Each structure stands twice: as structure tokens, then as C-alpha cells.
Amino acid sequence: MYAVFIPAIAIIMAPFIRGRAAAYFSALTFVVSFFAILYAFVTKAEYMVDLFTAFEPVGRIYLLGDTVSHAFGFTIALVSAMVALYSYPYMKHRFEEMELNPSTEFKKYWFLYNLYAASMLWLVYAGNLILLYVFLEISLIASFLLIYYYGYGNRVWVGLLYFVWTNIAGVLALVGFLMIGFENKTLALDSIASVSMLAWLFVFIGMVVKLPGLGPHVWLPWAHAEAPTPVSALLSPLTVGLAAYILLRIYLIDQSFIEVYRSEIFLYGILTSVVAGFAVFKQKDHKRLLAYSTVSQMGYILIAFTLGTAGIVGVIIQYISHAFGKSILFMSAGAIIAVYHGLRDLDRMSGMHEQIPTIANAALIGFMNLSGILAIGMIGEFFILKGLVDTFGLSLDAILLVVFVFIISGLYSFYTMKRIYYGRVRDYEKAKVNRLLDTPLYIIGAISILFILPPLATWFVDAVISFLGGV
């Protein structure tokens, strides 16, 4: 349990380590956490560590480690570790591009990066909604500052935009939390007995802004595209999905809201996914494209929430699979940016497989994750589809909608592959890609594939199913 606090060492120490070693050190702490969490996950260990008791309405503040926390936790730990490695060459390039002094900037960077990643990791172990909110906001601030300092384009404006939207999201959820606290006289997860509709509504709207659902989704392409790529590679895979985690926590306490508005949320999820999916085709900027695909994937999560217990398994796996896939993809986009000095315009790319085959192959694994081919996403889609039949039976319209959504993901994935890596080879120089820019991608990719095979798949599904008490 305490393993989740190992990255705290990196927050403090890494800024004082020079050069590449800081990256290795940060990654090491997260990797250790990853294995510890994975072990806890496999052994289905549950923890509860009291920290503090505050007055009503806050109540007992404690750390909670259960299967759901572990499932989100190891994903966060793994992706953070890999992105930390990747950060080093990327940010070095970025600092040079911004004409900053790398040695001082890296100090700031490592502090903020580790704080950001660790706060997300701790968020999923928060046993009290206020504690959870605290970590949510810390991660928001750390990521905001990273965008604000090192982002692209009009980075101040984008940073603000990100801050405002996610702050609205967080605070709306906070109002919902407070209502929960009022009704239950506590915000400790284990003591909350019920969640009223209004409270649910606030949390739901807040998290839909963060997730994001259709409508509020306009903030995401800006933030995820203009953030420095290692930050995008955490924002998009990990941070937005935490909204799903929060919804999941509330859902596990009280499902009334989802049950009452099942078909509305279902349709909203579909609409989100379809609109964002189609938007992917129209994007000209590599990172914006990936950002829209994130919105589309988050639509899956909304859909899955309405599909009963199997759907909940789907939510968890979808989070993991999207995290793995999207982190690979953002890192691949970043690698092109780093190697070809800011190249992100899709109109200036084609046949890139020629110059950077290792990145292209990694991107393929990323897209396979998104479309659920031979990777953990496949099991996620299976559970979502099972939940669909459990919930709506063989109703033709529901089936067509979900199937359509899944098809679109596959289509834009491979269409993008074709756009970027296939076709006429352009006369970019063949570049030598820094090993830290591609190896982490493959590690994530390998793990995402291992997750459909025993023993990982066996453990994983067993732990989740026994936690949820069967599907």
C-alpha cells in the first residue's frame, strides 16, 4: 500500500539529479509502484489506512486500496514511468527550442511532472471524496503549470482555458460531493449510504465536463494538442479518464442516477463518440487528431456506464486500454515533433514509415489498442457488448449504434495510419531516433498485448469480477 507513495521520493529528489539520471530515477519509482500495485491487484489485497478525521461533513479521511484502485493505479504508474523516460529527450529538445536553460528548467519540470503523475496515482487511493478532490486539483495545477511553461502555440491562453474548464468540472463535482456529505454526514467512501439525484447530477455534469462529453469537449483538443507532448501523454490517457474513476466510485455506492437516465446517458455517450470520431477525420494537426480520438474513446466510457455490471468491467478495461493506446500515440506524435522540429501538420506527412519505422510500428500498436485489436481493449469491448445485450437485449437500434461507434474507431485509426505513415515518401532526412523516444512505447505496447493472455488476463478478469461480485 505504501508503495504508492514511492513516487513522492521522486518529487523531492528528481529535481536535484542532473541529466538523464533524473528520468531513470523518476521512472524507477513509478515502476516499483507499478509492480507493487500489480502484486496487490493480483492478490486482491484491500487496504484501508486512516489518516485523519475531520469534522462533518468531511468525515474520516483515509486511503483506500481495492481492486478498482489497483486497476487504475497500475495503469497510472506504468504510463507515468514510461512517459518519464520519454520526457528526457523530448523536453531537452523542447527547452532548446524555447531557448531555455535545460539544467534549471529540468529542475522545475521534474518536480511538476512527478507531482502531476503522483497526484493522479494518489487520487485513485483516496478514501474520502474531499481527499480525492484535493488530488484532482493538485494534478490540475501541476498540469496547468506544465502547459503554461512549456506548451505550444498561445500557451498562456490554452493553459487558462484548460484551467477554467477543468476547474468548473472539479467544483461542480465538489458541490455534488458536498450534497453527498450533507445527506450522509460524511464524505468517507465507506460510510456513504446513498447519493441523491441532485448530488449525482452535479457530480455527473462536472465529470462530463472533465471526461469530456459532447459539448464541453471543445476544451480538450486545445489543451491536449498544445501541451508539451509528455504532458499530453499523461493528460489524455490518464487525467481525463479519472473522471470515469470518480463516476465509478459514486456508481459503486449508488446506481440510481444511471438507472433512471440510462437511455439518455447511453445516447449521449453514443453521440459523443460518433461526433468526435467523425471529427478525427477532419483534423490536420497530429495532436488535435489524437485529442478528438480521446473524446471519442471517452464516449465509450459513458456508454459502458449504462450497461450494468459487465459495462462497469468495460469501463475499467476501457480506461486501461485507452491509457495504454493513447499514451503510445501521443508519444509517437511527440517523437515526430522532436525528430523533425515541430512537425505536426498532417498535410506535410505521408510515407513516414520510411524515415521512422520504429515510431510507425509503435503507432500501429497504439491504434490497435484504440480499435481493440489484439490488445486489452478487445476484452473491454467484449464486456461492453455483453453489457449491451444484458441491458437492452437484442434490440436492433442499440446494437447498431454501439457497433457503429466501434467501427468508427477502427476506421479513423487505420485511416490515420495511412495518412501519416503510408503513401508517397517525402524527402525528410532519415533520422536516428533517440532510444528513449521509442523504447517506452514498445514497453507499454507489449504490456497491453500481454493483458489478453494468461496469466495477466486471468488475474485481471478474476480480480475485477470477484470485486464486482460476478457479471
Add this chain to the structure above:
Amino acid sequence: METAALMELELNPGIWLMLFFAPILASFPIAFIWPKRQDSFARKLSILSVLGLFVSFLITVFILFRVEEGRYVYPWLPSIGINFVFVVDYLSKYMGALTGFIAFTIGVYGLEYMKDDYRLGWYWFFFNLFTASMLLVVYSDNLLMLLIGWEGLGIASWGLIGHWFRDDDELSYVGVIDRKMGPLKMFWSPSTGGWRAISTIRVGDMPMFLAVAAIFALTGTLDISRIPWAELFENIGMAGTVILLFAFLMGPFTKSAQLPFSEWLMTAMTGPTTVSALLHSATMVAAGTYLFMRVSWYIKPWEIQLAGVEIIYILVLSLGLISSLYGASVALASRERKVLLAASTMSSLGLMFASSAASFWIGEFAIVVAFWYLITHAFAKATLFLVAGHIIHETHDRFLGGDREVFSKMKLTALVTLFATITLAGIPPLTAYWVKSAMDEVMEKLVHEVNILPFAFLVTISVIYSAFLAKFFALNFWKGRHVHLHLHGGGVMKTAYTAMVSMLLVLLAVIYLGIDHAAEEFIKAGTVEVSFMVGILVLVAYVAGFIKPEHENFIGKILYDRVYVMLLNDYLIPKIGWAIAWIVDIFNRFLDFTAHTFIPALFGGISVSIRAVQSGSLERYAKIVVSFVLAILFIVSIVGWF
């Protein structure tokens, strides 16, 4: 031929692991080294990959002869009752051996065919991944596990079709470069071919995936041989059955390129010929029909007389026959070596579907016939593809062409082609004749059950089929235009397709010697008068096709353009898709503008007006405050009054 319930048996899991992982792992060295160095050492690693294929092949042979029929269960997701279940039964053991053999043989062929390629790491990785996936599909009893293999097929197919991703080699295109028909570009590059393949297959895979999940949701098991099919169909009613089965069959339909999903198979010919031979004729596209056979085998539709099931089987029967007729006609009009073969493959796949669908009325025998046809077709068509690859290699030309010079200089090749074509056409007394005869018999029986159309279709298709095979032979080796030959090497390739074609003789032997229990029935069917008549008809068609391989007319032109089915892939669906994308984009821009430009500007405006109050004049401030105070007090007084 009763299929008793399969027993659960024990087998060292190492054998299965080796079967699937030997080829994948063997391709890792070249896959990882290739991006870094493309020297002669890296090229040599190809041999390692083929060795991996060889290991798989040996294991499939071992399974064929030494492993008992039954189910082999290994835990995967035991908590929800989904496990790795391998099934060894009549279908899978033959199909496995067939896959192993063809993959290995084509692998050997590829050693020479691909020796100067620029992307060998990619090629071998996906080639071997494909083989492993195919074997997984073949031996799977569990549908989810089968889906892993199924997705593997899809991705490998995408990878290999788009293998020459640079789109810079004219030889790798399909269609006449720069030819246009109205809004349609009638030529396709490898990257387009790959995209079409994966996009079409996704459209089928997702409904199929849903059907699999639905079966699990409704029955709690995914083992094909254990699912209580009859009970399931009764529970979900007619509409449910139709939806479920149709969704499930969308996978096989798209994978086996039935109408209207046929176009991807035509442009899949942009891949290397080895790929066309292995994936797009012998195995992968046949996986769709194989899956239908496998499922029908255990559904036993002949025992379930439910309306929903009947509707589906009639649908498959009709779709199969129509696609088959379409494929044969297109092949007849085709001018490209590989496209001709691709269309003919589609035609054969249609026949397999139709014949297996007939099992609803005929029983298990119809499936056996379809399966035998699959095997025969696989060897013959793989041979023809390999030959086509060799000729393209030697002539640097992908269009039909070649006069007697080709025949004389490539005698072995020509003879292999001749044998393969006449065997596949169904000319008595060669292999396909017996199988086709059994098919004739099946369709003839349907005259009473359905109507005469299936039989009529079958005879028509057989005739056309024979004619274009003759055309293929004639235009490549006898009567085609003159082509320049660049003969060099080719020994390995020749060996490979000779080995391939010789398998047809093995099959023939199996039939004559009655080694398989189906053989007896085939012989019986082949000696019936009607079958013989059809056989003669086919022979006549072959001769006619050979004598006059080319005949230009209006219908031929339409068929040459594949009846414009590509309108769907290249025009209609993209147009609709882009239109939606356009609307979505406008919508997004509007939202973005509202949220990030309009509203901030609005608030900015309000802000400016709020700040405009600060004129510095105390008098003005006092007026504002006092009027506010008075107004509020006034209102409150009134409210308080009541």
C-alpha cells in the same frame, strides 16, 4: 458420420504454445533488426522465420495423425467460464494441416520471391503472425479466443496488403494507372488496398463481436461445441435469431468478400503475390466460410426447424450463389492476372457458403462437401497465385499476357497451371470433379426443398468458372500478346508450386482410395448422370475458353469494371462519411467559437462596461449607489407590506 459429443482430453499445452508462438517468435529477430540494418545478415534471418512456419506445419501434421479428436481446455478467464478451448475434429484437423502446409510452402516460395524486398522485417512478422492467427481460428472452439485469431487475420491482412507502403511501384497497383470512370479512379495503390481491407473487415468484425458477446450474455458459454444452440434460438425468438445470426455472419461475409463487401479482395492484390496466395485465396478469406461451416457443424440446423434459422440459411445460400456468379463473371472479364484469380476466389467462396448453407435441408453432408471444396480450391488457387507471382516476376507485367514462347521457356510452370486449372474447373475425373459432383447432388436435392435456382446457378457458375480458368491458361502461356521474359532463378518458386499442385493428386488419391469416409459419397455422386453431364459441360466450356479467350463486348466492359461495386467503397460511403464529418466539423467549430471566442468576448464587453462606471466622479457614484439603495428598499417595502 454422426458427431458424438466431443470429450475433454489432455494434451501438453506446450504443443499448442509452440504451434502458435513458434512462427511469431521466429519472426522477431528479423522484425527487430530490420529497422536498424538491412544488410545480407538481416536478410538471412528470413530463413529463421520460415523455420518457425515449418515447426507449425509439423505440429499440424502431428495433430492430424496423432492427436485424438476432442476438446483441449486450458484456463484463460476461468472466472467467467471462458477458456482456451482447442478442438480437434473433422474440420479442424484437416484445415490445420492445410494451413500449416500452405503457409510453409508459400513461406519457402517467399524466400526467393521477396529476397530483394525493402521491408522484410515487416513482411515476415505479419506473414508469421497471420499463420499463427489462422491456426488459432482453425483450432478454436471458444469464440472469444477465435476472435483473437480473427483480429490477427485482419491486422495481418492489412499489414501485408499495404506492405509496399511507398506506393511507388507500378507493379504493386491494381487497375490501369490514371484510368478514370466518371468520379471514380480505377486504380488502387497498396496503401489504399490496405485501408480498404481493414475498413471493410471492421464493418463485419464488430457486429460479429457483438454476436459473440450476445451469445455469452445469453448462454454463459462461448464454446461452439457446447452452446445450446437450439435452446438459444428458441429463447430469443425469430427476430432475435435473425439479428444474432446475421450479426455473427457479418464477420464471415466481409472476411470472405461476399457481396457487397467484395471490393477489398480485388484491391488486396496490391500486396505481394505470396500474400495473395496465402491470405486472399487459400486461407484467410476461406476462414469466413470455415467459420460458417464450423458453427453450422454444431448448430446442426437440419435438426432445428425454426423460421429464424431458415431465413438465415436461405440468406446465406442466396448471397453465396449471387456472389459466386458475380465473382465468376468478373473473373471472366478481368485482364489482370491476380485480379482474375481474386475474383475467382470470391466465386469459390460463394459456392462454399451456398453449399454449407444447404446443410439446413441436406444435413451434415453439405458441410463436408463445402469443406472438401475449400481444400481443393485452396491448393489449386494457391498454386495459380504462385504461378502468377512467378510470371509477374519474370515479365514485370501484372496484366494477362504471354505467347507460346512463355510456354516453351517455362514449361513446368505452364504444365502446373494447366493441371491446376483443369483440376479446379471440375473436369472429370480429376479432384474437383468429384467434389463438385457432390455439390451438384446437394443443389439438386434443393430443387425439392427450395427451388431450382440453386442448381441452375451452380451449373452456370461452373461453366463460367471453367471458361475463365481456360482463359487464364491460354492468355498466359499460349495466345496472349508477346511479353518480354526476364528469366533468372526461380528454382525455389517452382519447387514450391509444384509441391502445392501435387497436393491435388494426394487429394485425388484420398478420394479414389476411399481413405476418408466422405470419399465414398463423392464417388457415388460423380457417377451419377447429371454430374457427368455437368462435367462434360465444364469441359466444353474449358475448351471454348481456350479457343477464344478474348471477346470484347458491352457486358464484358461492365464486368471488367466489376459492375461498379467500387462505387460503394470509393464514392458513396466516403461521400456520406465526409459529409457527416463536414457537419461535425462545423458543429465543433461553432461550439469552439462560442465557448472560446464569443463568450469570452461577451464577458470582456460586460467587463469593460462594468469598469466604465469608474469615472472617478464621486457624484456619479453617489447617484448610482443611492438609486440602487432606494430601489431595493422600495421593492422590499412593498414586498414586506404584503
Add this chain to the structure above:
Amino acid sequence: MQFAIPAVLILALSGAFSLRFKYVGFAGALVASALMVVNNPLLLMVFVIALLNLASLDLMKGFLRGVDYTLVGLIFVSTSFAFYSQSLAFLLTMFVVASVPTYMLVMASDKEIRMEVGIKYITFMVVATILFMIGAILMVHASATSSMGLYYLAFTMLLLGLAIEVGAGPFHEWVPDVFDSADPIPVSVIASIAKFVPFVVAFKIISSTYMGGDVLILITGIIAVASMFIGNIGALTSSKPSRILAYSTVANMGYIISTLAVALYTEYVYIAFAGAMLLLLTNSLGKIGFFVGIKEDAMPKIETYILSLSFIGIPPLMGFWGKLYVLASLVYANLVWIAFFLVINSAMSVPYYIRLIRIFEDKKDFRKLAGYLVTVTAVLMLITVVPPNWIIESSRILMKYLAIGGV
């Protein structure tokens, strides 16, 4: 409280001597303040703010030459007294005593007396004091005679008086001008320690006379929300830090006034009170920090971040807990609509606080004392890393003194 009279005496004496020796005034203010300190966490925090105010006065050369210390001391003494007093007369007196010293302070600056600012400020304060006083007395009267109509009117007068006094919108007109044109140090006093008394007195009077009536809640809510919007929107396009802070004060006063609506629900007054006080503390610390920065035209970097983020309401900084308790009390009192507007406003405030960060980000040239002061304010913002149970406890204790005697 028994030391109130000695404290005032000490202040008077030291004030007189301070005209000759500047630091006598400082010492006197310190001693007097120390005498009034009660062992209550909230009071201690207010004391700390008073100390910060006192220390910050050293940054200006002031024509008041030491009397300024006395004035600040006086404000603290009255604040402390107001917390515990249960007599209407005393409370209203304290209201005046806390307010009048600012009249003088606001005119102070390094060189000359700023009469014009003073006049503006005093005019508003007088109006405010009159409205407040009349309102207060009438409320007590109305509640004694159970006259509902009168009570409505009286309540509104009190509310309006309060709004003008603290500078809530739409009665905020004096705030941007005064904050901008007066010397930053006195402004920091006006914006910090002087804000406690009006709210404490208002809380006491309202909660001990309340007679029911949803309209009153509605009016309070409307003024609160209006103030939030005017403050936040006004700040959006301001570029001068003093003006940004002026509007930020307007917005903050809106948040705090919204708690008065909860004061009508006795059950949850303690949370509302805790929230209001915590927000006032945050506001005070932040304003002291920033106005010191404005005085120096430079601030230490990390501290700037902390202060800004605390204003935005990022946990676990103090500003977050303030907003949390305010939100909680609103939610408890079923005033979700106000809570909703508060949330929207809270998000709207992000851009201009970030602008503050940007303004000060690269300015490093400040006096040592100023640096220390800003650092202390930032550190104090951080003490709520441990959830501030102390504020709730204090609030619960102070609830005992909420009821005004004889009502």
C-alpha cells in the same frame, strides 16, 4: 475581554507618544493587541493578520508617523471585542470603531495626504454606517414587536449598509478607485483586518433577530451573486494589479455575503460562519501579500503562485477550505442555486488571478521586510494542508456569543 479598557488606554498613550517616537506606537499597538488575544484559533489568526498589518506599515514613510500603528491596533481591539460582545450597543460601537481608523489611514501615503481618496471613501462609509446602524436598530425593534414589514425593510437596510461598507457590488464603485489611488499599504489594511467586524456584527444581529421570510434570503442571495459577477467580470479585463485586486475584493465579498443567507438557518450557521471567516482570512492574507507586492512592484515568485492559487480555491490551500465551507453551508441550507453561481464565478476568476501571477512573475526587486511579509502570508495559506478543524471548532465556540442579549 477584561483587558479591553487597559488596551484602549495603552493605545491612546502610545498613540500620543508615537508622534515623537514612531516605534512607541508600534509597541503600544502590539501590547494592546496582545492583551486582547483570546485562546481561540480564529482570533489568533486574526491577531496574526493584525501583526502583519502592523509590520507592513513599516514599508511606508507615512505622515501619520506612528499613529498608524495605533489605528491598526484599535481595529484589532474592536474586532476582538466584537467577536465576544453580546450587546447591541457595544457591537454597533465596535462597528464604528473599526471603521473610523480607516478613514484616516486611507489618506496616508509616503508624501502627501490624499484628500480626494479620503473624501470618496468617507462619503461611502458614512452612508454605509448610517444604513447599517438604522437597519440594526430597526431589526431589533421589529423583532421585538414582531412587525414583519418593518423587519424586511430593516434587514435590507442593514444588508445594504454592509454591502456598501465592505464594497460589495453593485455598491462597489468606491472600491476600484480607492484601491487604485490610495497607498497600497493602507489599502491592505482596509482590505484585511477592517473587514471582520462588519460581518461579525451582521451575523450576530441577523441570526439573533431572524423572523423568517424567504424574500430576505432571496435578496441576500441576489446581492451576493451580483457582487460575485460584478467583481469577477470586472476583473477579467483589468490589467492593473490594484484594480484586479479591487474587483477580486468585490467578488470575495459576494461569496461572504452569501453566507448571511445561511445565517437565517440556525442549524448551519456555524459552518457558514466558519466559511465566511476562513474566506475573510484568505482574503486578508492574499490582499496583504499582494498589496505589499504592489508597494514594492515586485514579489517572490513561489509565494505569488500560492497566493493566487489560494484565491482561485485550489486545495489544500486556505482559499479552498473557505469556499468549501461556504459551499457546504449553502448546500446544507438548500441554497443550491447560489452554490451553483459561486462555482461558475470561481471558475471565471481563474484568468485574472493567473494574470496577477504573470504580472509579478519576473519582478524580483523587493525590500527584505516586504519579502518576509509575503512569504509569511503564503506560508499561512498552506497551514490548511491539514484539514482546518480548528475553524469549525472556533466557530462552534463563538456560536455561544452569537445571540445578542435582550433581544
